[in-house]
Amino acid sequence: MRLRALLETDALGLRLLGGEDELDRTVRGVMTTDLRDPSRYLSGGELVLTGLAWRRDASDSEPFVRILAGAGVAGLAAGEAELGDIPADLVEACVQHRLPLFAVNEIVAFATITEHVVRQVSGERAGDLAAVVDRHRRLMTSGPAGGGPEVVLDLLTSDLDLRAWVLSPTGRQIAGAGAPLPAPLGAALAGHHLAATRTGRRGPYRAAVAGSTYSLFPIRNAGRGAVPAARDVRESVLSDWLLAVEADASDWPAARLDLLQGVTQLIAVERDRRDAARTVRRRLAQEVLELVQAGAAPAEIAARLRVAAPVLLPGLGVAPQWQVVVARVDWTATGTAGGTGVPGDIAGGPVAQALLEEILVDPAVSGPDSADRIAVAHTGEEAIALVPLPAAPTPLPETVSGPTDNAGTTDTAVPEKGAGKAAAPDTAEAPSAQDPALHADALLAAVREPLSAGLADDGRLTLGVSAAVHSAEGLRGALEEARHARRVAAARPGRVCAAGHHELASHVLLLPFVPDDVRRAFTARLLDPLRDYDRRHRAELIETLEAFLDCDGSWTRCAARLHLHVNTLRYRVGRIEQLTGRDLSRLEDKLDFFLALRMS
Secondary structure, three states: OEHHHHHOOHHHOEEEEEOHHHOOOEOOEEEEOOOOOOHHHOOOOEEEEEOOOOOOOHHHHHHHHHHHHHHOOOEEEEEOOOOOOOOHHHHHHHHHOOOOEEEEOOOOOHHHHHHHHHHHHHHHHHHHHHHHHHHHHHHHOOOHHHOOHHHHHHHHHHHHOOOEEEEOOOOOEEEEOOOOOOHHHHHHHHHHHHHHHHOOOOOOEEEEEOOEEEEEEEOOOOOOOOOOOOOOHHHOOOOOOEEEEOOOHHHOOHHHHHHHHHHHHHHHHHHHHHHHHOHHHHHHHHHHHHHHHOOOOHHHHHHHHHHHHHHHOOOOOOOOEEEEEEEEEEEOOOOOOOOOOOHHHOOHHHHHHHHHHHHOOOOOOOOOHHHOOOEEEEEOOEEEEEEEEOOOOOOOOOOOOOOEOOOOOEOOOOOOOOOOOOOOOOOOOOOOOOOOOOOHHHHHHOOHHHHHHHHOOOEEEEEEEOOOEOOHHHHHHHHHHHHHHHHHHHOOOOOEEEEEHHHOOOHHHOHHHOOHHHHHHHHHHHHHHHHHHHHHHOOOHHHHHHHHHHOOOOHHHHHHHHOOOHHHHHHHHHHHHHHHOOOOOOHHHHHHHHHHHHHO
16 A cells, blocks of 8 residues: 555544655555664564654654665654654654655554554455466466467566566567567666666666656576576676566565566576577687687688578578677776676676677567577687678669560669678768668667666776678688777777777777877877976967867968967977977977877
């Protein structure tokens, strides 16, 4: 029952003093106390009745209310028989801790309130328990082995009137009953789930999104034959599924919560079965990767690709193109709650492997089958995906001319080689039917928000994507290209970063590979004298240097940009040269300054 129902029962004589916005809280029991600290007897959800005998002066109210709020009680009802009006300090303390406060008329006995609450709560539990027992039996006999998670979710909808969805850690819908969950909503719910999991809280987690309340249940198999639980939550947080239910489970009785936990167990068994089905694809990717890294002959690699292609692209025979994607998950030494705080204890390769398998699924495709074409291996701390690309469809000409034969067909010109395949763009675009190649930013667009929540403040995901190659000879170069792109992504700020092959034809490719100590020494030698001078004299030498290089050494353009007289600009540049011992008329010195500014 809810607090609002108590307030609406005239026979109880309750008067609301504060907490009108909290009246939808669920009451699971009642307790009468005049102890200064009753926390040992509280389990959460109680309506606490007190005669205020614990209060000696105004300073006692806030500690008492803080203890109740920390224990998760539903509300506080104070009797007026002892002191008359309820003290203002108690009202203020309840407002501060968002605890609903009621005044109990002196003519109403606490026993009357207790009897009413117990009768209502017990009646609700008895009725719900009888129904739950029957539903639990039906769920256990209709589990995923009888038709997948959809069977279980359909029963939740028909019997409990609950809308529910099974989501991946990025928010992709794997199963659902009724209307599909919009992709942005799924991503938002996954982000809430990952953030709550990283704090070490126990599920289910409550999330309010888009005006609705959802309860998020972790899906983990704790039964016989289950994979041992991770020692550190970071080992599994980026790969676990979740069950999202459109309801507030905080007011559910224990029997109904147990039922939903049983549902998660059934779905977890199905998840483990589907994970086992990935073994063949993972082994294929591992074998190809080992051949490529060992420098095997192209003919040997090509033979292995001919075996892999029909598994990953059924009905195609041989993939016309391949791409390589490399991902890495790194953890810092200081972790959030739920982790050991020692990144060396976490095997990064398997974490990145499971995550990359999820990222490579088309977010617009629901269900698990869309993951059947993804082969990901891991070596050391890296995960490496071998992605077959179907042939791009050849577009038909807008106008067709030519003689028509007797069957009514028209002769058409044969398109030039490569006409059906769009060139890789300079900026990331979503893959399309005309361009099936993967693009780095597009891969992360739909998953960046939830993954950032899962990585919290101590994790990073970096990802690199190669260009498409047409034969086994190009795979080794594609692997190195993807690895280089991932290092470029690692040099950028942010929790989730990606880079593609088109970003490698620039000096920015070189900067990520300069050791940190070399960077610091190089930039300090050139820029520290200028920074020190600027601090003492406010001379803006660093700003002047940046503008001078941006203007390609043009005195007039730079002076106009800085709103300076040319003679003032010449004085500043002369001071820069004097402090650093460099000559800004020399190309080599200009280049050194340019790189120092980029690395600083």
